[in-house]
Amino acid sequence: MADWTEKYRPSTLSEVRGNDKARDALKEWAETWDDHGEAVVVHGSPGVGKTSAAHALAADMGWPVFEMNASDARTRDEIERFAGRAAANSTLEGGRQLIVLDEADSLHQHKDRGGAAAMTRLVKDATQPIVLIANDYYGMSRGLRSACQEIEFRDVSARSVVPVLRDICRQEGVAFEEDVLKRIAEANRGDLRGAIKDLQSRVQDGRVAAEGSEGERDRTADIFEFLDAVLKEESAEEALSTAYSTDETPDDLLQWIEDKVPKVYADDELADAYEHLANADVWLGRVRATQNYTYWRYATDNVAAGVAAVRRTDRGGWTRYGGAPYRSARDSTRDYIAERIAERAGVSTATARREIMPYLAAMTHHCRNRELTVRMVTRYDLEAEHVSFITGSGKTTNKVEGIVAEAAERREEAAIEHSGGAFAPAEPSDPESAGDGDSDDAGENGGAGTLAEFGTGAGTTDEGTDERGEGADRGDEATADESDEKGDNGDEGDDGDDGQAGLSDFM
CATH class of the missing domain: 1.20.272 (Zinc Finger, Delta Prime; domain 3)
Incomplete structure (x- = not known):
């Protein structure tokens, strides 16, 4: 018996089921290719009709198909040979032809052998329309993604799968019950190809059996x-x-x-x-x-x-x-935050990333503890995107923007408090009033969210210079009461521990 998935493969785009918007976008891409000249990535779960749509498009456009599976071409030399054959075939055929590269996301796993880079060059330099087929769009290299347009094929709903199964049964002369077709469609969770395979496996004596083996088939979990x-x-x-x-x-x-x-x-x-x-x-x-x-x-x-x-x-x-x-942007954001934490806490970036960031994320989740989140943002001088990353909140929300603004105000206040009078009006003043007085103010405001609270070493030394990491107001020899308060805040100014703190800032 012929494989029904091949026998009933769509021959035109109009026969592609369940992805009308994606189908129309693919057609528009092909019809306007002379204007833009870009390749397209068609991606989605296995069995939703990506490859079938590419072949149906070629039939509609009257383009011959030149196809290769990326799993069979993983190195630079193999990709370049493929490009050469495609170019030669184009010369022989004349006019347009559709180049289809299936499993394009597998190239990323072999980028050290030059396959992904070679494919990116092929896509950029191609003089023929190219369709790349992928299950995992983000499994492709960023360079390859950026060189292509993108069309997503979504999982086919059970409501769209059932009519396909019904039509196949009628063409095959097979008796069926509607409920059985619905169960097959629902069991395959959007995988149209899998549903057709299950339907064929259930046919016994000219009838679709009520019970089958779907779910027992070896299927890769998405x-x-x-x-x-x-x-x-x-x-x-x-x-x-x-x-x-x-x-x-x-x-x-x-x-x-x-x-x-x-x-x-x-x-x-x-x-x-x-x-x-x-x-x-x-x-x-x-x-x-x-x-x-x-x-x-x-x-x-x-x-x-x-x-x-x-x-x-x-x-x-x-x-x-x-x-x-988003691996690239995400990793750069995570690395930036880890570097800020490492710099302030006196630990390695790896330690900050593995041991401190997860706890900050848990303690400031969705900015529920606003004061704690503001203190974190003040301590590490973070922007909205960094707050969004750690807390899991949207960076454009009013809450995040308010927290970032409040943290900026606290940093500005702290800078003025520890400036030694640098921002005071230009008028005569007692030269002895700029030292200990400022330090006392900083000690008294330790709970007000200034940098001194977080052990950033913003205190003023005897020489009037900012000694980063020396503990709040260390140079002024804070009183015992003030030292106790700073110790509670994790500043450890008196024992000269550089005021380096990570989670202790927030405990």
Whole structure:
């Protein structure tokens, strides 16, 4: 019996089901290609019709197809040979032809061998329309993504899948019950190709059997199934099993969970989850340092089983996770914050990233503790995007903007307080009044959110210069009462510990 997924593959774009907007966008891209000359990335979950749509487009446009699977061309030389064959074929065929590169996201895994860079050059220099097919858009290199237009094919709803199954049954002369078709459609969660395969497997004696084996088929779990499994639904053991069936590296799983866990967890659950993510990061660091990939299992244990185990209750319903973590922008933001913390706290950037940032994120989650968040922003001189990153809040929200503005006011007040009179009106004054008086003011205002409160070393020394990290007002030999107050705030000014503090600033 012929494979029904091939037999009933759409022959024109009008036959593509469930992605009308994406289908129309693809057609418009092709019809205007002479004007823009750009390649396009068609991405979405497996089985939603991406490759079928590309071939149907070629049929509609009357373009011959030149196709290659990226899994078979992973090096620079192989990509360049492919480009040469495509160019030669174009010369022989004459006119336009459609170049289709399937599994384009697999190139990123082999960028050290030059495949991704070579494909980026091919896309930029191409004189023919190119369609790149990908399951994971952000699994492609940033350079390749930026060189292409983007069209997303979404999961096909069960409501759109059922008519397709019904039409196939009628053309094959197979008897069916509507409820059975609905169950097949719902079991495949938007995978039209999988639904057709299940339908064909159920046909017995000219009829669709009421029971089948869908769900038993070896199907790779997508990343959102993994997120639901870990953060909402499954036990630690089950979540770990789902992680192993997800086609992502432990590094990628860590980034996904780290990015999405604040959308589901809060308070103690979130803090405990970050503890496991920090452990996973340690194991991944050992992998990078030793190239011993057996350590991957320990990273995955922490990311999947560890994070699932700290969940107090299971969650139902749908969660708006949003898109994939934006690795480049995200990493640069995270690195900037880690560097600020490391500089202030006197620790390494790695320690700041692994051990301090997760706790700051838990304590300031969604800016619920406003005072604590303002103190953090003041302490580390953060902007709205950094507050958004740590707290999980939108950077354009009124709350975040208000916190950033208040922190800026506190820094300005602190600068004036510790300026030694530099900002005072230009008029005669007692030269002896600018030293100890200012220091006393700073001590009295220790709880008012000034920089002295955070141990930034903004105090004025006997020589009148700012000694960063020497503890608030160290040069003026603060009184015992003031020293006790500073000690409570983590400034440790009297014992000369450079006023370096991390989490102690907020405890």
